[in-house]
Amino acid sequence: MSERVQTRERARASLDLLYRISRELAAQLDLRQLLQHILQLTLETVGGPSGSILVLNEHGRILEGALAFGGHVHDHTAEQLSDTFERGLAGWVVEHREPALVKSTADDPRWLRRPEREGEGESRSAISVPLMTRVRVVGVLTLVHPEPGRFSEEDLELLSAIADQAGIAVENARLFSAEQEGRRFASTLQEIARSISSTLDPALVFPQVLEQLERLIGFDSASILLRDGDVLRLVAARGFRDNRAIIGLTLPVRPEMLTGRVLTTRHPLVIEDVQEEHGWVQSEEVPESRMIRGWIGAPLIVRDHAVGVLNVDSHQVGTYGAAESEVVTAFADQAAAAVSNAQLFAETQSARLRYASLFEDSIDPILISDLQGTISDANVRAQAFLGCSREELLGRSVLELHAPNNEQRPLALASLQEGETKAYEARATHQDGRQLPIEIHVKRIDIGPQVTLQWILRDISERLALDELRLDMTSMIFHDLRSPLGNIISSLEMMQSSLTTENEPLRSVLSIALRSSRRLSRLVESLLDLGQLESGQAVLHKTPAAISNLIGEAVEEVHPVAEARGHLLQFGLGKAELPMVEMDVDMIRRVLINLLENAIKYTRTGGRIGVAARKHGRELLVSVTDNGPGIPAGEEKAIFEKFARVHPEGHPKGLGLGLAFSRLAVEAHGGRIWVESELGKGSTFTFALPMGNP
Secondary structure (H helix, E strand, C coil), rough: CCCCHHHHHHHHHHHHCCCHHHHHHHHHHHHHHHHHHHHHHHHHHHHHHHEHHHEECCCCEEEEEEEEEEEEEECHHHHHHHHHHHHHHHHHHHHHHCCCEEECCCCCCCCCCCHHHHHCCCEEEEEEEEEEECEEEEEEEEECCCCCCHHHHHHHHHHHHHHHHHHHHHEEEEEEEHHHCCCCCCCHHHHHHHHHHCCCCCCCHHHHHHHHHHHCCCCCCEEEEEECCEEEEEEECCCCCCCCCCCCECCCCCCCCCHHHHHHCCCEEEEEEEECCCCCCCCCCCCCHHHHCCEEEEEEEEEEEEEEEEEEECCCCCCCCHHHHHHHHHHHHHHHHHHHHHHHHHHHHHHHHHHHHHHHHCCCCCEEEECEEEEEECHHHHHHCCCCCCCHCCEHHHHEEEEECCCCCCHHHCCCCCEEEEEEEEEEEECCCCCEEEEEEEEEEEEEEEEEEEEEEEEEEEHHHHHHHHHHHHHHHHHHHHHHHHHHHHHHHEEEHCCCHHHHHHHEEEEEEEHHHHHHHHHHHHHHHHHHHHHHCCCCCEEEEEEHHHHHHHHHHHHHHHHHHEEEEEECCCCCCCCCEEHHHHHHHHHHHHHHHHHHCCCCCCCCCCCCEEEEEEEEEEEEECCCCCCCCCCCHHCCCCCCCCCCCCCCCCCCHHHHHHHHHHHHCCCEEEEEEEECCCEEEEEEEECCCC
């Protein structure tokens, strides 16, 4: 056959090879089978009894490979080519990203010489080309022959053409494999998540995490350690000589140790060779720790806290990279989820026990119902208070068990907002028919989608008895003291008027006695008026009066006491004439005197007390200002309640009736009263009276 015919036949064979390879690429996405087909077809066409093809991952390490010798392709041979790749011709081709033609392996320094293989069967010539994509080298294709000078430049061009086709195919197959691996990874995580959701015991989940992790990442051993105070305790192990025996072993938590670094930084750590790393601890109880080289440690994060470490170990140096670290971290997150679920369950159980204890041990009767009032639970105190067993109460309506007082409207349960509490007085019906006075506090509590109402039935029979006793005592004080006080005041006034100017010392003593008697009389009147004003039975004797006159009378009444304490009284009635106002003169005079006496009592010696009046719209405003200690924030309304006192120890004491009477008296006139205060700077009490139609 002529040289031209041989060239033509060889070109045709090359085109046929490329066509067949293209068909293989289009039909095959399994990486291992693809490599075997490419290598087999290349050997048949280019010639040569032996060859290899390697695929590299993103980190430049061998991912997969195929080896042919004796004219046949053999599987699972990638590890046998590691030396050639790292120190031989294939490594040089990958590093320089260009093909290589070796006519004689004996004279080429790029060839890795193996003395044990010298002699018959040794490779004398070789050809090697990189498998390229647009961005990186994805592999290397190599053919060898026992004869020197066996390969030519034409062979190199043909092999390069094959490599161009193969590079794209290999990358597609690798991406497909990665996608399949990703799906398997997601499926595995989903399987673990289902396992986590089906159990609240991490001890049952951890072995599954390690078992499933081994399916995705090859490891020689793996373990999970949880933090227990100042140590890490081993709770799960796989791949050790005796996994059960090492459960419970502990490691100290130290920042310089690898596990300590993972806990401190809360980031995964990848080590190529732990035996060369500072912070690696070999345990005598775990002989395998002396063989571990490659290592990944991923933190278990629960509520932003590192609670443990997932370790993956290999006996080979540089086994793991970023991709493996991501997988281990994902599995660590699943293990952390198991820990979190267990912790949340334990906390929930603890909270339920605390709630149950508080619920059952409460001194108040408590009922739990839905939004319609149907009872779902009742504590022991409620059962005893109502005379019904729990079984008798369940399913009944709370509204059937009590009736609001006459002045109370039925509560609209559906209008309650989450966390809102309503209170009202009512009468509960005992099983024997007795009516029990109660104060009800109903609160809406939303727990997830479930809406519940908490009903606290507070027994107020003792409070009502005390109120009745107080009313009886007030009535007694009024009726038994009013007449003698009136006689005392009349007698003192008569004695004072009969004394001459020469008896000034005696007149002064009588003035003090008269003021004190009048003050006691006002207190008695206030006690009576308080009860009548609260019940709405007070009768006001309204007449037109000038507020300036009442202010003058009130100031005159308290002036001697203010002067004795060194206070300065100031008026502020304004330039405009103040109108006459319909009012109960005696009641408003007592309001003014109460406010002035309070200011005198609570202001330090030598203070300033002012009283002022002015028009504001259709209201007449009267204010009393002092530079006393002031009133704590949040107490501005409380001081107007009966028997309320908010001043700390060391301040003057009182019954707390004056301001309560003042509020009720002003409100009975259709007005309002309030206080503005700042601690350490004083207070201003103001009341407003309506002025009626112009």
